[in-house]
Amino acid sequence: MPSSSTSSALSSATSSTRCPPPSTAGSPKGMVTVENPADLTENSPGTVVRDARFRDPAWTSNRQLRALRDTYLTATRAANRAVENLPASPNDVRTARFLLDLVTDALSPTNLLPTNPAALRKAVRTRGRSLARGFTHLLTDLRHNGGLPSMVDRQAFTVGQDLATTPGRVVFRNHLMELIQYEPRTAAVHSVPLLCSPPWVNKFYFADLTPERSMVRWAIDHGHTVFMISYRNPDASLRHVGYDEYLLESLVPALEVVRDITDTDEVNLLGACLGGLIGLMLAAWLDDRSLPRLRSVTACNALVDFSDIAEVARTGATGRLLWGPALWLLETLTSARGFASGSHLDAFFRLLRPEELIWSAMRDRWLMGEPPPTYDVLYWSHDSLNVPHRAQQYLLRDLCTENAFAAGTAELAGRRLRLDRVTQDVFLVAGREDHLVPWAAAYRTVRLLPGDVRFHVASGGHIALAAPDSGASYWTGARDDLADASEWLARATEHHDSWWPAWVDWLTERAGPPRTPPPLGSDRHPPMEPAPGTYVLT
Known part of the structure; x- marks a missing residue:
């Protein structure tokens, strides 16, 4: 995954639009195959919507579902246009776009069972067994995965037997x-x-x-x-x-x-x-x-070179309203525990790509009842370590906020x-x-x-x-x-x-x-x- 530092993750979140999914064979299904919904033109019954969330034929053939889809995409597009026209700095606009994506991805109608035709069809075909499996996955994730849907089968590999076996x-x-x-x-x-x-x-x-x-x-x-x-x-x-x-x-x-x-x-x-x-x-x-x-x-x-992050931290509303308070909160939490939890860092990295790393997995695991994939790289990615408080503090303050290494002052x-x-x-x-x-x-x-x-x-x-x-x-x-x-x-x-x-x-x-x-x-x-x-x- 995640892997990787909080700082570089924040940089990617505030410096670009939704990124394409990584090229990893065997990983969960890709979500946005061609376009961001915000970039779509007005939809009509004959329009092919190139958003993988709505690839089920029912989203086109069913009148009610088609209207729901078009309403959602139109509202998403309008919200994105409003953000693009904000009288704010480019960094602040990018931050607002990222936060908007968090909301619009969460509100997708495909995330609810009553408005997910693929999940409903599978439930009928399996006589409810897929829903029972999905409910079991949900309970397991609530108990063992912090309430996030599992991205990989944690029982599929054993370190020292299947992975890390070189003598x-x-x-x-x-x-x-x-x-x-x-x-x-x-x-x-x-x-x-x-x-x-x-x-x-x-x-x-x-x-x-x-x-x-x-x-x-x-x-x-x-x-x-x-x-x-x-x-x-x-x-x-x-x-x-x-x-x-x-x-x-x-x-x-x-x-x-x-x-x-x-x-x-x-x-x-x-x-x-x-x-x-x-x-x-x-x-x-x-x-x-x-x-x-x-x-x-x-x-x-x-x-x-952390100059992108340093610029975000020092300029505009993002730096004043988000970076400073977020930095203070993170340091308070890590100081109390002595470390930044690896599971919490993993959850944060998943928030950077919520459609691919949260909602897609939620639909597959909880609504469709499908088992998590078996994939060695994903297993490693979620086998995270805690980060000591002082190391995290140096990274965020000296390397990110001050860009000290690239500037020659570290x-x-x-x-x-x-x-x-x-x-x-x-x-x-x-x-x-x-x-x-x-x-x-x-x-x-x-x-x-x-x-x-x-x-x-x-x-x-x-x-x-x-x-x-x-x-x-x-x-x-x-x-x-x-x-x-x-x-x-x-x-x-x-x-x-x-x-x-x-x-x-x-x-x-x-x-x-x-x-x-x-x-x-x-x-x-x-x-x-x-x-x-x-x-x-x-």
Whole structure:
């Protein structure tokens, strides 16, 4: 999902209209196939309404239902026109449009059983059994899912048996993280190991789903020695953990352990979402020659320049009436508990796409009585972690409101972070349909880095990059610091393939000569539990 930070989510909510759904095979049915209802022309009995909520033939053939549909769409269109004509700043208009979408999506007649012909027809066909199943789903979701409809079958997978199955051992553990070293699968490996930095809002196995959809296994099969950080699920005792601790007590000790085991002073780093952000922060922070050098950095779906959010927070009614009070409320709640609940963050991310991630699932689960889908990426997306209060506070105040990292004013562990000192080769990839980290915002990172930066846009959304499906594409283009994102994409070359082969080729060029695989663990860091370790199960 969600995954991902509250800040980037808020940015996407207030900087764009309803986004297209992510390209994920096996995910729930797409809702808006062609147009937003607000953009439709006047409807007549012969009009084909291209809104998937009204695709049932009864919405056209039944006179009463057709009138209800047309009334709803006409009212939605009128409300959107009124919002567009508000005498307000563009940011405020976008915020008003987002809030209006929350209301109009909730009021869709398809969300009620008496005005959902597909659900009524199925109830008759099954003699009420679909309604009984739907009621059971409703009760289960009220008890175990915070009252939101389930997006995935939580009983379909077991971590360590179906997911996160690549063999390896835990070689280090502290109060914040475990470090996993994976077993080699080739007779020789590249001399520069790969350290994976996952986001701390979701668990690490985004990169190790089923064996055929495992980025970790892909890298291992191409001769890379892979290490993975696995974060502990924070409770109130970790309320003090901030970005300093994620740096000094996670990435730094991981680098030291990797060097001890592999006997090398260089490491390639792969980070996703917040893990990619902290990876670039590490590259900007490192100047201690006692630590291994970063040879390269790969950042997937990572947001560095938060200028969109900073502008929203500082200008117009959105900043005065929404951002400030919302920030105060969130900090009050996380301060009281010591952390931001992973389940609450997941619910917030779903609100950014309510039709796709709430109402569509509600109709399928509660009205139609259909079981939730079985899909590995969705399972991982909803297996969220809590976020410590101090880390959330730094993200929202320093990185979002002040845009401190991009501005060169951020500090971690007593050092100023300057992106112009990140001279490593950098591989950036963003999802074209990502609603949490819009690819155009991720593109701005290119201009902030002085080194050899390769930017890629891949088909799919925030979670689809973890395991591209068949039919995936990605776009590449030459660096042009004078071009904006749309100009870059217009000149980019489309490749009909997953971005993984391009990435592993790029990584191999920076992974050094071949060597015999290093042992699992060392005298100082002996191997402990088998992968996926213990923290991922909490």
